[in-house]
Amino acid sequence: MDGGLDRRGWLPCYLSGAVFAVCMAGTTLPTPLYSLYQGELGFSEMTVTVVYAVYAFGVIGVLLLAGNASDAVGRRPVLWWGLGCAAASAVCFLCATALGWLYAGRLLSGLSAGLFTGAATAYVMELAPGRGSSRASFVATAANMGGLGCGPLLAGFLAQYASWPLYLPFVVHLVLLAVSAVVLSGLKETVGERRPLATVRPQRPGLPPEVRAVFRPAALASFVGFALFGVFTSVSPAFLSQFLGVDNHAVSGLVVALAFFASIAGQSAVGRIGERRSLPLGCAGLLGGLTLLAAALWWQLLPLVVLSALLGGAGQGLAFRAALSQVAAASPVDRRAAVISTLFVVAYAGISLPVIGVGVLSVHIGLQDAGLVFIACMAVLVTCAGLYLLRPPAGRTPTPDQANGPRPRLP
Template sequence: MIVRHDAGRRPGYPAAAAVFAVGMAGTTLPTPLYGLYRQELGFSELMVTVVFAVYAVGVITVLLLAGNYSDRVGRRPVLLTGLAFSAVSAVCFLAEGGLPLLFAGRLLSGFSAGLFSGAATAAVLELAPAERKTRAGFAAAAANMGGLGCGPLLAGILAQYAPRPLSLPFLVHLALLVVACVLVLLLPETVEDPERWPRLSPQGVVVPSEARAVFVPSALAAFAGFSLLGLFTAVAPAFVSGPLGVTNLAVSGAAVFSVFLGSTAGQSLTERLGARRALPCGCFVLVAGLAMVGASLAVELLPLLVAGAVCGGLGQGLAFRAALTSVAAAAPAEHRGGTISTFFVVAYTGISLPVVGVGALTVALGLRGAGLTFTACVAVVAACTGTYLLRRPLPERNRE
């Protein structure tokens, strides 16, 4: 596989970043709408978390089966496929056909995110000239987390202040997807001599022995950080409308947006600190954010929840980018792609399984009790990981 970096006069990396953001926004669009689906279909908070977790199943499946597919077939075909999955997902939600279509929509959304996570990141980096590589790296991270944050913000505002709350957000997103498709068609292909739809070559779960000392604490930090993201994208709106007593959907969407805003800021700071310092630092900032989220549920204070979201997101962003950088540096070149895919599998397991646990706990403990239990457990994981990294810092070779 040969990558060419000359884009000529065609759209460059900002256009690719815009496509990335539109694609990722669709994956979190339903977040502030789950309460409306609960009222309409009559299912429990546990079922909300299960519907959400199906998304992670889709992401993990694509990462394992087609994590490196865009290296072979080219970036543009994979991006277009991801946009197509996103469009069909939106149609599933528009059909309002009950739980089966909600499950189908979330699964297809996961397929889209899995394709975008690799292909869109690579496209943004490859379309940037050499002197703007650092800026392009941040643009890719900002497009990823910014898109994830803008989805619930857009849906919450439209659902609260515009007609047809369960339809209009997805219709608007479909329009954005059309624009994104046009941009992809205008982008230059950065992979020379791409294969024509070759067979999938599953990478499986790979962690070389020489990378395990770095992989384990890094993956645990990612697991804890993504658990926070999962909490906000699955059940935070229920916290806002339940224990905190705020029923405005735009406020719910803004609360979710704040955690991704914090994550984007954290990722922007990682390079200044270096991965070796940013990873344990991010873990402890994440603990502080989780403590604030738990306290907001105990005292029923919305501003404290938002502050906890920003703080926790900041820690997640610091730790995640540092962990990914460290794992990529520690893995041998011949196993780097598989090791990074395994890292993302652990991260997306963190975004799903703990959140389903929260849904199950709501049956016995209620939303507040389940939220407090969740924040305490994840804080313990993050604190133990951060302490371990202080006592056994990452090797110097992983310093950025």
């Protein structure tokens, strides 16, 4: 196949990835704007963390109740619903004259992300040419994390350098969603035999005995990585403003975006490093990122915040992609979807529960000390995961890599 045909063959995959990225960008769009909402609506830092965590509860609810819906009704209908929820979320933020609008907007945003997480990942991979599954997997993960990174970057720059900071970002996102709807309408459906929505049943997270040894460190690393992202996207703008005097919304958005972009870099390195080494290295990166974040909180230095975003984000990318690959490979074929859903539930619990804990603690001991307590707790968890992975193979159930030899390399 010549280069031109190859590019055209990959075009549907890239276009579906772009739609995926646009939807995910909406979920982090409010991140640099929370300080403005605090000024407008007069709520506390505790409320910011709860508003943020509502998103994760929406994602978890959809993953449990309808995570397999696209297998039955088709990918495109589920993605249409996801775009609709994303548009409704933007409208809620445009109408945000009271706190209830923010809760509604975040919940709808979580629903859109939950609908897209499984369906769009499968859709991107199914639209790729036959021999491009590894490359398509990276397109899907890059679209997911890249979209999450572009959200605060876009909102921060518009809020800082354009008019109507609480309105223009969501108007722009609505326009991007409309373009995405046009793109989606031109892509083909990849599910051949579709069934009625009534046949969809809630998924019960499952963990077969043979997966548990692989799952424990993978789940711990995923939890910590997503918890780090949760804190960066919920309270780091407030820390930058209160302790470092950084009131530039573009800078706040950029710092958050760097963590997600570093995650993409970490994920892309898994193919070269190998899955077995990527998970412990990712844990080490997360521990280094947490250490730098603690130093940034203690000495109140912006360069340390940036370095913690880069190192922690890269560690999250390494750990999560390796964790997802190892858990999927260790799972029985007939239970694989349930096991992966369980891993995502753990990951999104990491986004919500620790963030709420930071918010509660900040009311009593202040944001700086609450952040240090959070870092200490997450450091213990990721250290446990790393030590478990460094045990001799005889001390734990061998992974498929260890039992069956090397696996095909990722991109």
